[in-house]
Amino acid sequence: MSYFEDDYGTDMEAIETLRRDADLEQAAMEREGNRLAALRRRGICTHGSVVGYVGKVIYPEQEGLKPGQSRCTEGTNGCKRVFNSDEEWVAAMEAL
Structure with a gap:
């Protein structure tokens, strides 16, 4: 077996590992999205969006911050x- 063939095999294994890891990560994100969507359907706020204090009021929700x-x-x-x-x-998001 030549050096090139060994290197090619190692490269292909690394590529397959990266693909598998990406697939696992995508599946985990999909499960989390489904979990959050189910909470929202039940009327539970998941605090997925906020507006913060920036020194002036741009949005009504910033009033009083x-x-x-x-x-x-x-x-x-x-x-x-x-x-x-x-x-x-x-912490509030992670508590859900």
Whole structure:
């Protein structure tokens, strides 16, 4: 067996591994999307969208926010919950 054939086999194995990993990652993202969609159908806000304080009011949802705060704006019926930091917002999403 020549060096080229060994290298080609290794390259092909690496490509197949990357494809499999991408397929697994895509499947995991699809499962997560389906899980979040099911929560939304049940009326549970997943806090998937927020608007934050930027020093001036651009959107009505920013009214009353202080530096570091953000407000949930998910869909047409976001819960309007105010988060005091990005960490608090992420924790709320991860708690679901």
